Amino acid sequence: MFTYALDEYGDFEGLKNTNKPIYIGGVIYDDHSIRREEVIERKRIKAYYKSVISEAASIANCTSNFSYPEALHSNGDADRDRNVVRPVKEIVKSTLAEFIRRGTYKGNKLQYEDRNGTLRDFQDRNGEYYIFIILKSDQGMTRLLSQNANILAKDDYARFVFSHGG
Structure with missing residues (x-):
């Protein structure tokens, strides 16, 4: 599909x-x-963007304004756009090609939380x-x-x- x-x-x-x-x-x-490849890829995309936002928050030494998916989009506040959205988009700009090609983030497999709360690596992308x-x-x-x-x-x-x- x-x-x-x-x-x-x-x-x-x-x-x-x-x-x-x-x-x-x-x-x-x-x-x-x-079977389930598209469902897994949607979860991988979400994990990718959460990783990007987490890294941007870590660099800014601030987590309050860096939440998924809000940190990906402008809300019209110029300070927030400059201090939150811009750094997030800069990281996307430098990592998206790798994600599209390999499904990884900075050379590492992305992770998800299973039903027991344990972090697990995503399987390799098939699509x-x-x-x-x-x-x-x-x-x-x-x-x-x-x-x-x-x-x-x-x-x-x-x-x-x-x-x-x-």
């Missing part, structure tokens, strides 16, 4: 009246029809991810492929990032 996760960037509703390209990016997870992006521009492909295009639209840059985890 395939599981799709999408996110978007841009003025989809046309409310801001900008000419910036619109992006829809996402991942497809193929569980290869292995795999495919990353994609869909681009739209009012000016068509000409604008998206121009020298001034965002780096995400440049094939040579994007290929490098996804192939090498940059």
